[in-house]
Amino acid sequence: MPAAEPTSSTDSKNERIAALVRDTVGAAPVHANRYRSTWAGLLTDEAVGQTPRVAGWVHRRRDHGGLIFVDLRDRSGLLQVVFDPATCGADVFQAAERIRPEHVISAEGELTLRGPEHVNPKMLTGTVELRATSLDVLAEAETPPFPVDEDGPVDELLRLQHRVIDLRREHTRDALLLRSRIVRAIRDAMEDEGFLDIETPYLTRSTPEGARDFLVPSRLQAGSFYALPQSPQLFKQLFMVAGLDRYYQVVRCFRDEDLRADRQPEFTQLDAELSFVDEDDVIAIFERVMARAFVAGGLDLPRPAWERMPYDEAVLRYGNDRPDRRFGLEIQELSEALSTTEFKVFAGTLSSGGVVRGINAGGLTVPRKQLDELTDIAKKAGAGGLVWGFVEPDGSWRSPIAKFLTPEEIEAIKTTLSASPGDLLLIVADKAPVAANVLGVLRLELADRFDLREDRNDVLWIVDFPMFEGTAGDGTNLGGGRWDAVHHPFTQPCAPGGAPVSAEDLAPGGAFNDDETTPGDLHSRAYDLVVNGWEVGGGSIRVNRPDQQRAILDLLGFSAEEADEQFGFLLDALKAGAPPHGGIAFGVDRLAALCAGRDSLRDVIAFPKTSSGGDPLTGAPAPVDTKQLGDLGLRSTIAPPQG
Ligand code: ASP
Numbered sequence: 001m002p003a004a005e006p007t008s009s010t011d012s013k014n015e016r017i018a019a020l021v022r023d024t025v026g027a028a029p030v031h032a033n034r035y036r037s038t039w040a041g042l043l044t045d046e047a048v049g050q051t052p053r054v055a056g057w058v059h060r061r062r063d064h065g066g067l068i069f070v071d072l073r074d075r076s077g078l079l080q081v082v083f084d085p086a087t088c089g090a091d092v093f094q095a096a097e098r099i100r101p102e103h104v105i106s107a108e109g110e111l112t113l114r115g116p117e118h119v120n121p122k123m124l125t126g127t128v129e130l131r132a133t134s135l136d137v138l139a140e141a142e143t144p145p146f147p148v149d150e151d152g153p154v155d156e157l158l159r160l161q162h163r164v165i166d167l168r169r170e171h172t173r174d175a176l177l178l179r180s181r182i183v184r185a186i187r188d189a190m191e192d193e194g195f196l197d198i199e200t201p202y203l204t205r206s207t208p209e210g211a212r213d214f215l216v217p218s219r220l221q222a223g224s225f226y227a228l229p230q231s232p233q234l235f236k237q238l239f240m241v242a243g244l245d246r247y248y249q250v251v252r253c254f255r256d257e258d259l260r261a262d263r264q265p266e267f268t269q270l271d272a273e274l275s276f277v278d279e280d281d282v283i284a285i286f287e288r289v290m291a292r293a294f295v296a297g298g299l300d301l302p303r304p305a306w307e308r309m310p311y312d313e314a315v316l317r318y319g320n321d322r323p324d325r326r327f328g329l330e331i332q333e334l335s336e337a338l339s340t341t342e343f344k345v346f347a348g349t350l351s352s353g354g355v356v357r358g359i360n361a362g363g364l365t366v367p368r369k370q371l372d373e374l375t376d377i378a379k380k381a382g383a384g385g386l387v388w389g390f391v392e393p394d395g396s397w398r399s400p401i402a403k404f405l406t407p408e409e410i411e412a413i414k415t416t417l418s419a420s421p422g423d424l425l426l427i428v429a430d431k432a433p434v435a436a437n438v439l440g441v442l443r444l445e446l447a448d449r450f451d452l453r454e455d456r457n458d459v460l461w462i463v464d465f466p467m468f469e470g471t472a473g474d475g476t477n478l479g480g481g482r483w484d485a486v487h488h489p490f491t492q493p494c495a496p497g498g499a500p501v502s503a504e505d506l507a508p509g510g511a512f513n514d515d516e517t518t519p520g521d522l523h524s525r526a527y528d529l530v531v532n533g534w535e536v537g538g539g540s541i542r543v544n545r546p547d548q549q550r551a552i553l554d555l556l557g558f559s560a561e562e563a564d565e566q567f568g569f570l571l572d573a574l575k576a577g578a579p580p581h582g583g584i585a586f587g588v589d590r591l592a593a594l595c596a597g598r599d600s601l602r603d604v605i606a607f608p609k610t611s612s613g614g615d616p617l618t619g620a621p622a623p624v625d626t627k628q629l630g631d632l633g634l635r636s637t638i639a640p641p642q643g
Helices: 008-026 085-098 156-161 161-168 172-192 234-243 280-296 311-316 346-351 367-381 407-416 430-448 546-555 559-574 586-597 626-631
Strands: 053-064 067-074 075-083 104-113 126-140 215-217 225-227 248-256 268-275 309-312 331-333 354-362 387-391 424-428 459-463 469-472 481-484 526-533 533-543 581-585
Touching: 008 075, 067 085, 067 104, 067 533, 075 085, 085 126, 156 161, 161 172, 172 248, 172 268, 172 280, 172 586, 234 268, 234 309, 248 526, 268 586, 280 526, 309 346, 311 331, 311 407, 311 430, 311 459, 331 346, 346 354, 346 424, 354 469, 354 626, 367 387, 387 459, 407 424, 424 430, 424 526, 459 626, 533 559, 533 586, 546 559, 559 581, 581 586
Parallel strands: 075 126, 309 459
Antiparallel strands: 053 067, 053 104, 067 075, 104 126, 215 225, 248 268, 268 581, 331 354, 354 424, 387 424, 459 526, 469 481, 526 533, 533 581
């Protein structure tokens, strides 16, 4: 887990977010009661002369020669409250002397202008102050484990352990308020587009989205388990068969995966499904919905229609299907230029069906030690090695492999990579999927290390996905590999170019399953939305014929019995007359993190999990006693931790 949160380099972004957040808070008036008559953080010159009552936490308290100044904090921000014995009387003043940071108070008084020398331009309420005439201390507080009134870095574990205190801090609070604003915009947009909000169960059967399931043991049927949904995929398809066209939900999904900064075991999706649609219909609607979400979140993106890039092109040029195009360093194919090389490593790779690809990293100063680090990164990403070469002023190469290449080959590489003197060239020879992945990883690494990203936002759709991916290293199912669905098994396959395929085409001996073609040649009707290198959403047009669905499950290795056992309810539904349908899901946490400019999803989730899946606040997950396990018909083989 990273030790600290981001700080001041994001100041202007934070201010922009704070302004959006205030806008949200301001849209909701407080109904006056005995605690308060208004939000404290929104009082400005216009309210001078009024006598508002405000309530909140003591953010800061200062004693100044017979006056006490309190910055009172509520959800909307801060307001300076002044206790002057001449105005509030001795009793109130004495009470004000006793209050400490984080005490909860309510105060009333006249709102006045501050003297010019006391104006604080950093506060929205910086020109005014409340001259208190009364004070109620509603609750006292112990000294917090870290200051609430500073946004300085605090160890993340400590922040998560004391999340209540952390949520009071501006940086954390604003991210959640921004998230609320985005979700509201999404819901408004979905309702305007005519979608119905219908719930699906959490205690259900496994949905194959490619991750492990979280299981919940059943007490009433001991020995059996529910799976928490990896997504409501099958239920939303059942809604379409049922005629409940245009479904949506802002819904929690659960996937038991190894965690990274951009993953959480439970996360929120905007999930949707529509009937009688093609890709263009889904994309058009969700460009409108997402544009509204991004406006609400303050993310400055080009207006729709957004560019669409085929999957193959994305992988070739950027090394993966979620390209970050805010910097160059595009990958180039060098196989052609080197087709006659005698350099063993390249020649061997090419003759066994592999590729040679490279990137021109530009005129970066990369000392030997960093080159070794990049080589290690390439190896970790699956490469046998990494070839590097610097172009010298005379056009020759400084590279360990320079002596193995002819001047013509060096020239051809330079031309393909548009290289000039001083440029660093990085080259990988491997199976195509490995070379793509390795160079994609190196691209991102260089962008991080050398701060190469332009200060702009980028959005695009990835389309024309392959339907299946082989688990063998070369992307086939040879040598003990099998086929996996790239999106999920309910996605409609098509021929390259989009022509429909039938169940017979998929069956052994069919057009995509004979000696010449394999299921790996199939494309699918899937689409992903990518923003700044993050996959923020994805979906597809679905299979709506039972024979085709069976053929796909068969290709994925499900026997007819297994298919019936696990997906019988879907196959039956497809027999009941299923309309052409399709849908999509967006990661709400990712959208919020992108808009808030945070690298970690933990920053936009109120109570997130750490990278080991724990919640430092509640201590979950925790062992349970033997009796509770016994009630569920379970016995643990792992001794509970001591103490
Ligand atoms: N169920 C898919 C997912 O969670 C989204 C979809 O196909 O609609 O990624």
